[in-house]
Amino acid sequence: MDDAELLPPRSWIPSTVTAASMTSGFASMLLAASDRFEPAVYCLLAAIFLDILDGRLARRLHATSRFGQELDSFGDALSFGVAPALLIYQAILYQMGPAGAVVALAYLLAGIYRLVRFNLQSDAHRKSRRTTGVPIPFAASYLMTATLMREQLTPLWTTLLVLFMAFAMTSRWRLPDLKGKNVVSAMLLVGLLLFVFVVLRPSWQTVIWWSAWNLLILLAAKLQDRHLARATAGS
Structure with missing residues:
Protein backbone atom coordinates (compact mmCIF):
# COMPACT_ATOMS: atom_id res chain seq x y z
CA MET A 1 0.00 0.00 0.00
CA ASP A 2 1.49 3.37 -1.00
CA ASP A 3 1.61 6.59 1.02
CA ALA A 4 -1.36 8.14 -0.80
CA GLU A 5 -3.61 5.24 0.27
CA LEU A 6 -2.51 5.65 3.90
CA LEU A 7 -3.43 9.33 4.06
CA PRO A 8 -6.30 10.20 6.42
CA PRO A 9 -9.51 11.46 4.77
CA ARG A 10 -8.96 15.02 6.05
CA SER A 11 -5.78 15.27 3.96
CA TRP A 12 -7.84 15.17 0.79
CA ILE A 13 -9.46 18.51 1.65
CA PRO A 14 -6.32 20.60 0.97
CA SER A 15 -5.46 18.28 -1.93
CA THR A 16 -8.83 19.08 -3.51
CA VAL A 17 -8.05 22.79 -3.19
CA THR A 18 -4.68 22.14 -4.86
CA ALA A 19 -6.51 20.38 -7.69
CA ALA A 20 -8.76 23.44 -8.03
CA SER A 21 -5.64 25.61 -8.31
CA MET A 22 -4.32 23.36 -11.07
CA THR A 23 -7.68 23.60 -12.82
CA SER A 24 -7.44 27.40 -12.73
CA GLY A 25 -3.96 27.18 -14.22
CA PHE A 26 -5.14 24.91 -17.02
CA ALA A 27 -8.09 27.21 -17.73
CA SER A 28 -5.64 30.10 -17.97
CA MET A 29 -3.64 28.19 -20.57
CA LEU A 30 -6.74 27.56 -22.68
CA LEU A 31 -7.70 31.23 -22.50
CA ALA A 32 -4.17 32.40 -23.33
CA ALA A 33 -4.07 30.09 -26.34
CA SER A 34 -7.13 31.90 -27.70
CA ASP A 35 -5.65 35.36 -26.90
CA ARG A 36 -8.12 36.06 -24.09
CA PHE A 37 -5.44 37.49 -21.85
CA GLU A 38 -7.41 39.31 -19.16
CA PRO A 39 -9.54 36.26 -18.23
CA ALA A 40 -6.35 34.17 -18.33
CA VAL A 41 -4.75 36.47 -15.75
CA TYR A 42 -7.87 36.32 -13.58
CA CYS A 43 -7.65 32.52 -13.58
CA LEU A 44 -4.05 32.72 -12.39
CA LEU A 45 -5.07 35.18 -9.70
CA ALA A 46 -7.62 32.61 -8.51
CA ALA A 47 -4.85 29.99 -8.55
CA ILE A 48 -2.73 32.18 -6.25
CA PHE A 49 -5.54 32.43 -3.71
CA LEU A 50 -6.17 28.69 -3.90
CA ASP A 51 -2.45 28.01 -3.49
CA ILE A 52 -2.44 30.06 -0.29
CA LEU A 53 -5.60 28.35 0.94
CA ASP A 54 -4.43 24.76 0.47
CA GLY A 55 -1.35 25.28 2.63
CA ARG A 56 -3.33 26.97 5.38
CA LEU A 57 -5.93 24.20 5.35
CA ALA A 58 -3.24 21.51 5.51
CA ARG A 59 -1.65 23.12 8.56
CA ARG A 60 -4.96 23.90 10.26
CA LEU A 61 -6.24 20.34 9.76
CA HIS A 62 -2.85 18.82 10.69
CA ALA A 63 -2.95 17.18 7.27
CA THR A 64 0.53 18.01 5.97
CA SER A 65 2.20 15.13 4.16
CA ARG A 66 4.86 14.36 1.60
CA PHE A 67 2.07 13.53 -0.85
CA GLY A 68 0.50 16.96 -0.34
CA GLN A 69 3.83 18.70 -0.76
CA GLU A 70 4.56 16.91 -4.03
CA LEU A 71 1.05 17.56 -5.34
CA ASP A 72 1.40 21.23 -4.43
CA SER A 73 4.69 21.40 -6.35
CA PHE A 74 3.09 19.87 -9.43
CA GLY A 75 0.28 22.39 -9.12
CA ASP A 76 2.74 25.27 -8.80
CA ALA A 77 4.66 24.03 -11.84
CA LEU A 78 1.46 24.08 -13.90
CA SER A 79 -0.22 27.23 -12.60
CA PHE A 80 2.85 29.41 -12.00
CA GLY A 81 5.32 27.84 -14.43
CA VAL A 82 3.69 26.54 -17.60
CA ALA A 83 0.66 28.86 -17.60
CA PRO A 84 2.56 32.18 -17.14
CA ALA A 85 5.20 31.10 -19.68
CA LEU A 86 2.51 30.44 -22.28
CA LEU A 87 0.68 33.62 -21.28
CA ILE A 88 3.65 35.95 -21.68
CA TYR A 89 4.64 34.30 -24.95
CA GLN A 90 1.17 34.61 -26.45
CA ALA A 91 0.78 38.19 -25.25
CA ILE A 92 4.20 39.70 -26.07
CA LEU A 93 7.13 37.38 -26.74
CA TYR A 94 5.59 35.82 -29.86
CA GLN A 95 6.79 38.96 -31.68
CA MET A 96 10.37 37.68 -31.29
CA GLY A 97 9.66 34.36 -32.97
CA PRO A 98 11.71 31.36 -31.77
CA ALA A 99 13.79 33.63 -29.51
CA GLY A 100 10.64 34.57 -27.62
CA ALA A 101 9.82 30.90 -27.13
CA VAL A 102 13.31 30.32 -25.72
CA VAL A 103 12.84 33.17 -23.23
CA ALA A 104 9.50 31.75 -22.08
CA LEU A 105 11.07 28.29 -21.79
CA ALA A 106 13.91 29.72 -19.68
CA TYR A 107 11.33 31.03 -17.20
CA LEU A 108 9.55 27.66 -17.11
CA LEU A 109 12.73 25.66 -16.53
CA ALA A 110 13.90 28.10 -13.86
CA GLY A 111 10.58 27.77 -12.04
CA ILE A 112 10.71 23.97 -12.09
CA TYR A 113 14.31 24.06 -10.89
CA ARG A 114 13.30 26.29 -8.00
CA LEU A 115 10.46 23.94 -7.00
CA VAL A 116 12.68 20.86 -7.12
CA ARG A 117 15.40 22.58 -5.09
CA PHE A 118 12.85 23.67 -2.49
CA ASN A 119 11.54 20.11 -2.10
CA LEU A 120 15.05 18.74 -1.71
CA GLN A 121 15.89 21.30 0.97
CA SER A 122 12.76 20.88 3.06
CA ASP A 123 10.11 18.38 4.07
CA ALA A 124 6.37 18.57 4.61
CA HIS A 125 6.56 18.77 8.41
CA ARG A 126 9.49 21.11 9.08
CA LYS A 127 10.10 24.50 7.54
CA SER A 128 13.35 26.43 7.57
CA ARG A 129 13.31 30.07 8.58
CA ARG A 130 14.94 30.83 5.23
CA THR A 131 14.21 30.01 1.62
CA THR A 132 16.52 30.11 -1.39
CA GLY A 133 15.46 32.05 -4.46
CA VAL A 134 12.29 33.98 -5.24
CA PRO A 135 9.11 31.83 -4.92
CA ILE A 136 7.53 30.92 -8.24
CA PRO A 137 4.08 32.48 -7.52
CA PHE A 138 5.82 35.81 -6.89
CA ALA A 139 7.67 35.57 -10.22
CA ALA A 140 4.44 34.60 -11.98
CA SER A 141 2.68 37.67 -10.59
CA TYR A 142 5.09 39.94 -12.48
CA LEU A 143 4.50 38.05 -15.73
CA MET A 144 0.78 38.44 -15.15
CA THR A 145 1.26 42.17 -14.65
CA ALA A 146 3.37 42.46 -17.79
CA THR A 147 0.62 40.72 -19.75
CA LEU A 148 -1.95 43.24 -18.57
CA MET A 149 0.41 46.09 -19.54
CA ARG A 150 1.42 44.54 -22.87
CA GLU A 151 0.51 47.70 -24.80
CA GLN A 152 3.10 49.63 -22.80
CA LEU A 153 5.93 47.10 -22.91
CA THR A 154 8.26 46.24 -25.76
CA PRO A 155 9.43 42.67 -26.37
CA LEU A 156 12.93 43.70 -25.25
CA TRP A 157 11.81 45.03 -21.85
CA THR A 158 9.56 42.00 -21.42
CA THR A 159 12.50 39.72 -22.16
CA LEU A 160 14.60 41.45 -19.52
CA LEU A 161 11.79 41.10 -16.97
CA VAL A 162 11.22 37.41 -17.72
CA LEU A 163 14.94 36.59 -17.61
CA PHE A 164 15.36 38.52 -14.37
CA MET A 165 12.55 36.51 -12.78
CA ALA A 166 14.15 33.30 -14.06
CA PHE A 167 17.45 34.37 -12.51
CA ALA A 168 15.76 35.39 -9.24
CA MET A 169 14.12 31.97 -8.88
CA THR A 170 17.36 30.06 -9.49
CA SER A 171 19.57 32.44 -7.51
CA ARG A 172 21.23 31.67 -4.19
CA TRP A 173 19.51 34.63 -2.56
CA ARG A 174 18.69 33.63 1.00
CA LEU A 175 15.29 35.13 1.70
CA PRO A 176 13.63 35.13 5.13
CA ASP A 177 10.67 32.80 5.55
Missing part, protein backbone atom coordinates in the same frame (compact mmCIF):
# COMPACT_ATOMS: atom_id res chain seq x y z
CA LEU A 178 7.47 34.81 5.18
CA LYS A 179 5.23 32.47 7.18
CA GLY A 180 4.32 32.35 10.83
CA LYS A 181 5.15 35.97 11.69
CA ASN A 182 2.34 38.26 12.74
CA VAL A 183 3.60 41.57 11.35
CA VAL A 184 4.94 40.10 8.14
CA SER A 185 1.78 38.02 7.64
CA ALA A 186 -0.31 41.19 7.89
CA MET A 187 1.99 42.92 5.40
CA LEU A 188 1.68 39.95 3.05
CA LEU A 189 -2.09 40.26 3.17
CA VAL A 190 -1.83 43.95 2.28
CA GLY A 191 0.58 43.06 -0.52
CA LEU A 192 -1.86 40.52 -1.90
CA LEU A 193 -4.65 43.10 -1.85
CA LEU A 194 -2.36 45.56 -3.62
CA PHE A 195 -1.68 42.95 -6.29
CA VAL A 196 -5.42 42.45 -6.77
CA PHE A 197 -5.66 46.21 -7.28
CA VAL A 198 -2.80 46.02 -9.81
CA VAL A 199 -4.69 43.32 -11.72
CA LEU A 200 -7.89 45.36 -11.70
CA ARG A 201 -6.19 48.71 -12.43
CA PRO A 202 -2.87 47.98 -14.15
CA SER A 203 -0.67 51.06 -14.47
CA TRP A 204 2.91 52.08 -13.79
CA GLN A 205 1.80 53.86 -10.63
CA THR A 206 0.08 50.83 -9.11
CA VAL A 207 2.96 48.54 -10.10
CA ILE A 208 5.52 50.85 -8.48
CA TRP A 209 3.51 51.06 -5.24
CA TRP A 210 3.07 47.28 -5.17
CA SER A 211 6.76 46.63 -5.87
CA ALA A 212 7.82 49.10 -3.18
CA TRP A 213 5.55 47.32 -0.70
CA ASN A 214 7.12 43.97 -1.65
CA LEU A 215 10.54 45.38 -0.78
CA LEU A 216 9.21 46.56 2.58
CA ILE A 217 7.88 43.05 3.27
CA LEU A 218 11.31 41.55 2.64
CA LEU A 219 12.94 44.17 4.87
CA ALA A 220 10.46 43.54 7.69
CA ALA A 221 10.91 39.77 7.39
CA LYS A 222 14.69 40.14 7.49
CA LEU A 223 14.53 42.32 10.61
CA GLN A 224 12.23 39.85 12.36
CA ASP A 225 14.48 36.99 11.29
CA ARG A 226 17.47 38.70 12.90
CA HIS A 227 15.47 39.39 16.06
CA LEU A 228 14.45 35.72 16.32
CA ALA A 229 18.03 34.60 15.73
CA ARG A 230 19.30 36.86 18.52
CA ALA A 231 16.53 35.73 20.87
CA THR A 232 17.35 32.09 20.16
CA ALA A 233 21.08 32.66 20.68
CA GLY A 234 20.44 34.46 23.96
CA SER A 235 18.13 31.80 25.40
